Amino acid sequence: MEGKANLEAAIEQLQNVEKQMRLAGDVAGTKKAVTEILQLCFEAKDWKALNDQIILLSKKRGQLKQAVTAMVQQAMQYIDETLDLDTRIELIKTLNSVSAGKIYVEIERARLIRKLAKIKEEQGLIAEAADLMQEVAVETFGAMAKTEKIAFILEQVRLCLDRQDYVRAQILSRKISPRVFDADASKEKKKPKEGDNVVEEAPADIPSLLELKRIYYELMIRYYSHDNDYLEICRCYKAIYEIPPVKENPAQWIPVLRKICWYLVLAPHDPMQSSLLNSTLEDKNLSEISNFKLLLKQLVTMEVIQWTSLWNAFMDEFENEKNLLGGSLGDKAAEDLKQRIIEHNILVVSKYYSRITVKRLAELLCLSIQEAEKHLSDMVVSKALVAKIDRPMGIVSFQVAKDSNDILNSWAMNLEKLLDLVEKSCHQIHKETMVHKAALKV
Numbered sequence: 001m002e003g004k005a006n007l008e009a010a011i012e013q014l015q016n017v018e019k020q021m022r023l024a025g026d027v028a029g030t031k032k033a034v035t036e037i038l039q040l041c042f043e044a045k046d047w048k049a050l051n052d053q054i055i056l057l058s059k060k061r062g063q064l065k066q067a068v069t070a071m072v073q074q075a076m077q078y079i080d081e082t083l084d085l086d087t088r089i090e091l092i093k094t095l096n097s098v099s100a101g102k103i104y105v106e107i108e109r110a111r112l113i114r115k116l117a118k119i120k121e122e123q124g125l126i127a128e129a130a131d132l133m134q135e136v137a138v139e140t141f142g143a144m145a146k147t148e149k150i151a152f153i154l155e156q157v158r159l160c161l162d163r164q165d166y167v168r169a170q171i172l173s174r175k176i177s178p179r180v181f182d183a184d185a186s187k188e189k190k191k192p193k194e195g196d197n198v199v200e201e202a203p204a205d206i207p208s209l210l211e212l213k214r215i216y217y218e219l220m221i222r223y224y225s226h227d228n229d230y231l232e233i234c235r236c237y238k239a240i241y242e243i244p245p246v247k248e249n250p251a252q253w254i255p256v257l258r259k260i261c262w263y264l265v266l267a268p269h270d271p272m273q274s275s276l277l278n279s280t281l282e283d284k285n286l287s288e289i290s291n292f293k294l295l296l297k298q299l300v301t302m303e304v305i306q307w308t309s310l311w312n313a314f315m316d317e318f319e320n321e322k323n324l325l326g327g328s329l330g331d332k333a334a335e336d337l338k339q340r341i342i343e344h345n346i347l348v349v350s351k352y353y354s355r356i357t358v359k360r361l362a363e364l365l366c367l368s369i370q371e372a373e374k375h376l377s378d379m380v381v382s383k384a385l386v387a388k389i390d391r392p393m394g395i396v397s398f399q400v401a402k403d404s405n406d407i408l409n410s411w412a413m414n415l416e417k418l419l420d421l422v423e424k425s426c427h428q429i430h431k432e433t434m435v436h437k438a439a440l441k442v
Contacts, residue, residue, distance in 0.1 A: 010040055011053065022062060031070040038071060042078050047087045050075070051094040058098045065104045072099055072108045079115065092116045107144050110136045110152060117159070130159035134168070139175050150176060150212050157219050166226050173220060178239070181213035210243055228332060231273055234263035238276070250288070257285060261292040262321065265299060266336050269343060269384060291317065302352075304345045304364055307338060342367070342375050343384065350385050350398040358394045 014037045021029035034057050041050035054075055058068055075095055082088040092112050099109040113136055120129040138144060138152045153175050160169035207215065217236040224232040237259045246252045260280060267273045277296060280286065286293045295314060298305055318334065345365050349356060362372040373389065376396065380387050388397045402410070 011037055011049070014040070018057070019060075022060065022064060022067070025064075027064055027066045030064050030067040034067050034071045035074045038074050038078075042081070045083070047082065047091065050078070051090060054094050054098055065102075068098070068102065069105055069108075072105050076108060076112070085119065089116065089119060092119075106141055110138055110141065110144070114152065114155065117155075121159070126159060126162050130156070130163050130165070133159055134172075145206070146180070147209055147212060148206050150180065150209075150216070151206050154212065154215055154219060157223075161219060161222050166223060169219075169223055173216075173223065176216060178216075181209060181216070210245060214240055214243060214246075228336070230263045230336070231267040231270075231276075234260055234267055234276060237263065253285065254289060257283070258289060258292060258317075258321070261286075261289075261296060262318075262333075265295060266333060266340060268340070268382075269347065299344060302348050304348050305341050307341050307366060310341060311338075339375075343379060346376060346379055347385060350387065354399050355395055355397050358389065358396055361396055 014033055018030060018033035018037070021033055037053050037057065038050060041047075041053055054071060057063065057071060072095055075091065079088055079091055082091060092115055095112050096109060096116070099105040099112065102109075113132055117129040117132045120126075120132065133152075133156045136152070138149045141149065153172060157169050157172045160166075160172060217239050221233050221236045224236065237256055240246060241253060241256045241260060246256060264273065264277050264280060277300060281293070281296050281300065286296075291314070295310075298310070318337075342365055346361075349361060349364055358369055358373065361376070362369045365372050365375070367375070376387060376389070379385055386398065386400050389395075390397065
């Protein structure tokens with residue numbers, strides 16, 4: 001009781017000093033007085049008094065901004081010193097209420113909310129943690145370090161993915177431009193001009209830009225895996241593969257390169273997939289995993305691939321992906337792999353045949369006639385190729401229907417070629433005649 005009375009007397013004395021300094025507009029004196037009051041409460045371990053004093057001092061008439069900032073920063077140092085979780089949460093909530101709506105302590109508020117969200121997540125309240133994090137729009141904070149902003153947004157994305165809110169995760173992820181990871185840090189450090197906001201240094205626990213790049217793409221892989229968007233997953237792994245620390249360490253880049261190869265095979269055929277496929281084949285590192293190079297070469301080569309022999313050759317590698325970086329390729333991956341091989345085979349057939357019987361097509365694809373028709377129809381609907389099936393005749397035509405202009409142009413071209421041949425023939429006959437005439441004269 002005596003200690004409490006002494007504490008109250010000391011606080012009252014300091015409050016009088018604080019009032020004099022505040023009314024006199026003495027910034028340094030006011031800051032010293034408010035931090036001393038908080039220090040007394042902390043040393044006495046009177047957490048209730050500490051919370052009350054923070055609220056009381058922040059609501060004083062004409063309270064200086066610098067004093068509120070100093071008070072919030074001072075109290076933040078005490079958060080980790082609290083005795084139990086309830087006291088810690090109460091202190092964080094008090095500081096949150098004090099810093100709410102004050103632009104000069106927005107960075108401190110963001111850090112407080114992140115701490116509170118971490119506590120909520122540890123308690124298993126992921127939805128609450130995600131909602132808390134979404135209250136703060138760090139992209140508008142001019143004084144916050146770039147890496148801290150990115151780390152905060154990535155935390156928002158991660159919590160949204162954990163609660164399976166994929167729409168909000170995508171919206172939040174778009175706040176980060178992938179180009180920001182390629183920026184040269186040495187060029188960016190300029191001397192701030194007069195009047196500019198001074199950007200604060202990021203705390204020590206914030207990862208570097210390259211580490212954040214990897215975290216960003218790993219989160220995007222989680223997002224795209226939800227929709228089985230294999231091409232985008234492949235592009236994410238490609239970006240991770242290009243990170244210097246990953247590319248220098250074979251233990252890291254081999255699993256990533258394996259994933260790139262698998263997702264390239266699983267991705268539907270389109271110009272982007274074809275471009276990535278060719279650029280990956282040119283990679284010298286691919287020779288380290290030669291069986292994957294063989295797999296990609298089979299896709300590039302315009303030849304029919306036998307599904308059973310391919311699956312027997314790569315089944316162990318496919319199953320082994322579960323134990324490597326990134327985990328399994330997805331629930332539908334084996335089914336989709338078969339689908340892609342069938343699509344590849346249909347494209348190969350359309351390249352070599354203008355017309356083919358449905359029976360022969362089914363034989364080449366190692367499918368029944370009904371399955372072959374279904375896969376062919378799906379590809380026509382998705383505009384992957386042009387084909388028509390004559391069911392009564394049982395013939396598939398891969399010829400593109402030409403309009404009248406194209407037909408006339410082709411006729412004109414054919415006539416031109418024919419006339420060229422006639423002219424050349426006449427020239428050759430004339431030449432031979434002249435040679436024989438010269439020989440007879442002699």
